[in-house]
Amino acid sequence: MKSLRCVRLFVTPWTVACQAPPSVGFSSVNACVDVVLSGVKLLQALGLSPGNGKDHSELHSRNDLEEAFVHFMGKGAAAERFFSDKETFHDIAQVASEFPEAQHYVGGNAALIGQKFAANSDLKVLLCGPVGPKLHELLDDNVFVPPESLQEVDEFHLILEYQAGEEWDQLKAPHANRFIFSHDLSNGAMNMLEVFVSSLEEFQPDLVVLSGLHMMEGQSKEFQRKRLLEVVTSISDIPTGVPVHLELASMTNKELMSTIVHQQVFPAVTSLGLNEQELLFLSQSASGPHSSLSSWNGVPDVGVVSDILFWILKEHGKSESRASDLSRIHFHTLAYHILATVDGHWANQLAAVAAGARVAATQACATETIDTRRVSLKAPHEFMTSRLEAGSRVVLNPNEPVVEWHREGVSFHFTPVLVCKDPVRTVGLGDAISAEGLFYSEVHPHL
Incomplete structure (x- = not known):
């Protein structure tokens, strides 16, 4: 995916820059108004x-x-x-x-990520989702919608x-x-999945973003299982070497989440994006670590989050003994972000996680740059990197806000977020964070 690679020109606290890549294909599923x-x-x-x-x-x-x-x-x-x-x-x-x-x-998670990518004039986005007249009007000119995706409502x-x-x-x-x-039935049924797959050969994307699996909660169990198998089959048709990012969203059906984890969906994708609610629910649904925790109490404990991320990559991620492509998880919560990656498959993580933190502050406050008068720091000043093992204690250094640690072949990059005190808009922040992190990430050619 060399066309998505970014060259980190400089990194100072919450400030990153990237050399613009050439034109790149980007496909996504899931859209609404x-x-x-x-x-x-x-x-x-x-x-x-x-x-x-x-x-x-x-x-x-x-x-x-x-x-x-x-x-x-x-x-x-x-x-x-x-x-x-x-x-x-x-x-x-x-x-x-x-x-x-x-x-x-x-x-729609995928449409929002695509819209964020399309803001770069060098990037071209293919959006396959139920696109009505109002959504079509709102989309960036760099977003291409196949005729089969257009609908009247x-x-x-x-x-x-x-x-x-x-x-x-x-x-x-x-x-x-x-x-x-x-009450979204089109996205819930993933009606545009076949359109998406049929469009890939001509569009030849360098990155695929998949979302909307949570919308299937309104469907029958039989439909959910059948559609998830079709999702996995569709992903397998994507050319080798094209990363697939799955953006999760809020869910309540533990059986559906467990099926997503175990029915080859996780091993089929390369990257995950999720927040604290989705991370804990995932662990509860699939009997992961700290699954007895009913909810977060305030800012999620970094050690607990780290344990769950490590478990996901160790149990379902890429390894020599497992047929899985999953090697990257971008976790975001209000106060901080963590980028967890399997060693040897990704680079530029420092810039990627810092870029995600920066866009969280600027987009929430609707400013071009971070206005220090309008933000506050809510991340813990010190934390343990694990609650299950003898993790290390980290004390944040304001001059080097991105902290790195390693655990059995998995690298963790942590950064606090400057939280907007008076946010203009909170919806879509997670999607903007995931998009920015993907934009700055480098995937190794042998992935």
Whole structure:
């Protein structure tokens, strides 16, 4: 993937630069329109009041929506849920779309990553997802949509945002974040998978991004298993040497997550992107380390995160004795990022993880560069690199914010994030982080 290789020109704390690569093909699956607005204001407009928060694996009513939103806003945690009632969802979506402060953006993990790549004029992006008229209008000119992907109606996802310290009666958000819900059947059925596969030969991408597996939670178990097998078969048709990045998203179905991990999906991809909620849920679903932990308490413990990342790569990653391509995981949480890679397959990790941290601060604050007056440091000043083994104790050095350590053939690169105090927009941050990290990563030719 030499056309994606970046030359690190300089790296200072949270500052990275890269020599622009030549034109590169980039393919992705999963797309929608994000309707972004204040969660509290929308629920108030719907006549709802905050009660006792309660998580729901699937939303069936307005009351379920209110309870789930209260549950996650109280934790300041991101979440995404499927809304099963089509008519009720469309009624809520209409109110949201017509809300004076509502904004419409490109949505879908893969589309957001593709849009981020397309901002570089030298890169060309192929997007295979359900693209309606509004989404088509929002996409960058460098994003090519095959005719088979165009449809008459957009798939809308509602993004209910809240700010740090925002109050709703007795409820108060500890962090800025968002709650996402949709009744998205096209992405849920991965209807564009065949279009995507048939387009690869002509487009000849240097990188493939796959997402939307979480959208299958609204489907039957039989459908999920059948579609995942087809996903693996499709990935196997991608030419050898073309990295495949899988971006995970919020899920509640442990059986589906376990199937994704064990039914050859993980071994079929080269790289993973995920946040703290997805990482813990993955470990709980597949009986990984620290799976007895019910939820994170504040900033996720670095040693615990490191243990789970190490387990994923050791149990499902690339090795001499295992037929797997997985060799890279980009983990991101509000306060810090970790890039874990199997030794010998990736380079430029320092620049990649630093670039991800930088874009997290600039995009959240909607600034070109980091404004030190608008950011704060929430990462631990010292931490253990493992909670299962005799890990080392790390004390952060502000002059060298990227910390590196190694564990049985796996390299870890950690960097704190300068967190925006008054974020303009939180949705899509994880996708921007993953895109930026991929842009700066170098994959070795023998991968």
